[in-house]
Amino acid sequence: MKIKKLLSSILSTNAAFVILLLFQIAFLMLAVASLGTRFYFVYFILIILDIILAIYITNKNEPIAYRFAWIVIISIFPLMGGISYLFIKLSQQFPKSLDMRNQVQTKELLVQDNDIMNELSAMCPDALNLARYVSDYGMYPVYRNLNAEYFPLGEVQFERLVEEIESAKHFIFLEFFIITEGYMFDTLSELLIKKAAEGLDVRLMYDGIGTGMLNSVKPFRNLADQGIKCKVFNPFRPMISSVQNNRDHRKIVIIDGHTAFNGGTNIADEYINRKERFGHWKDTGIMIRGQAVWNYTVMFLQLWEKAENSELQKFSPQIPPYLSMLKDDGFVQPFSDSPLDEEPVGKRVYLELINNAREYVCITTPYLILDEEMTNALGFAAKKGVDVRIITPHIPDKWYVHMIAWNNYAQLTALGVKIYEYTPGFIHAKTCVADGKTALIGTINFDYRSFYLHFECGSVLYECSVIKEMVRDFNETAELSQLITMEDCNSRSVFKKIAGAILNMFAPLL
Template identity: 80%
Template sequence: MKLKKFLSSILSSNAAFVILLLLQIGFLMLAVTSLGERFVFFYIALIALDIVLVIYITNKSEPISYRVAWIVMISVFPLLGGVSYLYIKLTQQFPKSLDMRNQKQTRELLVQDEEVMAELEVRCPDSVNLARYVANYGMYPVYRSTCAEYFSLGEEQFSKLVEELEKAERFIFLEFFIITEGYMFDVMSELLIRKAKSGVDVRLMYDGIGTGMLNSMKPFRKLSENGVKCKVFNPFRPMVSSVQNNRDHRKIVIIDGHTAFNGGTNLADEYINRKERFGHWKDTAVMIRGKAVWNYTVMFMQLWEKSESKEIRRFAPVIKADAVPAVSDGFVQPFSDSPLDEEPVGKSVYLELINNARSCVCITTPYLILDEEMTNALGFAAKKGVDVRIITPHIPDKWYVHMIAWNNYSRLTAMGVKIYEYTPGFIHAKTCIADGTSAVVGTINFDYRSFYLHFECGSVLYNSSVIGDIYADFERTAAVSELITAEACEKRSVYKKIAGAILNIFAPLL
């Protein structure tokens, strides 16, 4: 356990800043001792490189917060800042086969039913532009013959998940960012092995850093030996490629193509409050049934190694079978967001909900690390008279993220946004509700990593009765949360204000 905590701390992203500083000091000492008088020419060459890179970064189309972070990094660490930027950019490439699957096969396998889009335009005119955007640029259609059920806690979701998994007859696909041993894993392992032995196609995919780096591989070997197909997404390879930043942060379970679960809950005991880490852990999820599950099936198979279009199509008859009840309760549009393109679908969905809201916007997120665009959108909505409320954790899992969040609290509260901290503990839920008529539940945090670096997913709900359940849960959660006032922000110590401001500069790199 001590070794695990030690590895976790040295491999955490906030350690990168300190490591870079130490590397620069060591590099400087080595350069001075080995180059002698020639060091000055080497130093001038590095400064020239930094100047060129700063000009290049300034004119890039990347988010301004990311560009500013790198410009500051290069200015503060002139010896290694520019070299580090070059290294990251030159090694930031995924296998071409994965890129082809995401860009081409999605268009081929997911076709929008124009009759559904036309009906959405009639019933939800304020939402149809968002649905068109997700269909055209996220490449995931919106569906009508689908119903949804909301879970306000991880333990509620897990109970229903086990119940539904027991009914599986054809296939079970599972995808998680974090999997750790414990009660939850034991229950799932026994069930999955039993299902695999009965002939069900069981596939489990987990992230190479979120799960694989700090956990024993023994439990996964046992699953594999008993018929469960296990895959590690983007295995951890230190100092090989910057694509180690691009993690699979999605949490998806698909059962026989007609039922799917998606939300913030990983496969670890803290998510169902069997293990206490940061007080009471609150997470949320949705279960959807019907045609929209096909979106989740395709997005899972696209990240499954060497999945070809032909193999993905094998599951289409199950998805579209007439036996699936044609239940219509509003519209559902599951979508995925990939770091392989330049389209921040998750962030754009959030922005559209915020910008188009007329009465209220209700957000839950564990991390509130905002760029200028998102801050301005939230602030402008509040200035227009929209009731903008955000719930974040009172007990954080990362101290530096909490400090950055407080830096954002000051700016948001000054513009009229209401911030609440979930006093019972840690809220890991990722939801956004607009006017009680549209909502998103999924895996997307309000931070740079979720918007630009990770593989993420979620379900957009339009005019669905389940939105009322999500809103009611938000109200209950806000009632047990502490309202953060502008006065509280102002009373923070000077040290915390300065530290928060500095960390906020480098937030896109954390």
């Protein structure tokens, strides 16, 4: 375990900054020693080149905070900063063909039913534009909600997941960012091996860093030997490349094409509170049934492998009779967000929920790293009289992220946003509810990585009864949490304030 922690520290972004600084110092010492008076000429040329690079970055179609962070780095490290930016940008990326193939397949496989869109327009007219945006630009249609079940804790979700897997008849697809050995993994492994022996198509996909750097390959080889198809997404390679930033942060389970699970819960014992790491672990999730599960099936298979549409159609949902008899309960729109395009769907869904709220917005997130656009949206909503409340962890999993969050606490609190910290421990839930009518639940954090770098997913809910359960759970969680006041923000030490402000400048790169 110590070796894993050491590797994680060596490969972290913070370590990269230290390495850059050491290279910079070494270069300056070597240059002065070898070039003498000519060093000033060389250094002048470097400054000119970095100015040109800064102008180029300023005019790039990238988030302002990201461009600003790189310009600061290039200003501090004229040599290594510029070289690092160019190297990362010119290094190997995901093939563009992957994104184009996904777009073509999605358009052909996921076609919006106009009658359903018209029904949504009649029932929830304020949400029509959001549903149309996710359908047109996210390319995932909206469906009638037949059945949705909300899970206020990871352990509750895990119990239902085991029950549903036990009843699977045809196929089981699982996709997770983090998988670690323990009770949760052992329980699922035993069950999946049993189902594979019964002839079901069982597939498990996990991220190459989120999981691949935490575990040996032995457990997955054992699953593969027992008939389970295992796939590593974007395996870690010891090289500096922007492709290493594009992680599969999704958490999806699909059963027989008619039932799907999604939320913040990974396969690790802390998520179900059988292992304590940061106090009590608060996570949330959802199970949906019906035609909407097809969205999740398609997004899973697109990352899994290259396949013809005829192959994908084999997994189209076969709705059991008891589900088709259920009464419609609002609408649901599962979607995926890819870093391969220039459309931050997850962020824009959050922004639309915040901007359209008339009474209140309830948000839970483990990380609160905001850019100017999101800060302004939250602040403007509060200024309009909307009750904006956000719950974040009291016991963080990353100290520097918590320090950045406190930097945002001060800004938001001054604007009228209410910030709560979950006193019992760590809240990992990613939810947003607007006025009790529209909600988002999934894997998307309020940070740069989720908005721009990771593969993410979630479900937008429109006028579903399950939204009331989400609001009730939020209120109960807020009662267990500490309200952060402006006095709390002002009473922090000068060191923490300065450190938070500095870290906030580089937040998009952390």
